[in-house]
Amino acid sequence: MITVDTTVPSPLRIGVELIAVEEGAPLTMDLRLESVSEGVLVTGTVSAPTSGECARCLKPITGEVEIDLTELFAYPDSATDETTEADEVPRVGHYRGAETIDLEQTVIDAIGLVLPFSPVCGPDCQGLCPDCGIALADAEPGHHHEKIDPRWAKLADFRDGGEDDK
Structure with a gap:
């Protein structure tokens, strides 16, 4: 030995x-x-x-x-x-x-x-914002993007006073 x-x-x-x-x-x-x-x-x-x-x-x-x-x-x-x-x-x-x-x-x-297949920097890592790609840990509190369903997009123009409000 x-x-x-x-x-x-x-x-x-x-x-x-x-x-x-x-x-x-x-x-x-x-x-x-x-x-x-x-x-x-x-x-x-x-x-x-x-x-x-x-x-x-x-x-x-x-x-x-x-x-x-x-x-x-x-x-x-x-x-x-x-x-x-x-x-x-x-x-x-x-x-x-x-x-x-x-x-x-x-x-x-x-x-x-x-080795982990998906390593993380910490158990509470929030990842990236799916819309803009900023790290959610670095983003301001309440970071979000308003999403409008494309089926309702024309109605959003009416709400915002767009050109189609005649």
Whole structure:
């Protein structure tokens, strides 16, 4: 068993359209790698800063994501390797004569599952005015636009003293 406590740059942008861990952002890993009968069991946490924009008002937001990892990397020719499909369980690989594990896809999948699909800057964010696009948090109290049903628009001319009031 070994422990790994390191920080590495994110190899690519990890996330959804509105919020993500940007490429090059620091991924802080606190992991424990254990040799078990079927392979290498990786447990621990990975954390990283996030950035994006609020889904309601489009203001920039930042935060942090922390994921818990538990993943088995199967040894070649183990019972797990022989009884599972190639894409079901990650495998221990070999690189320059040493056994290796590739955590990239595991971390990408785990972060993608915990990030919100529609991030908001706060639970009370009111969003944008649907008529003029101003952030409702910045608008004056009682901000609204008078809407006239197009079917009644001609009658509004009579009320306002328009040209059709003959």
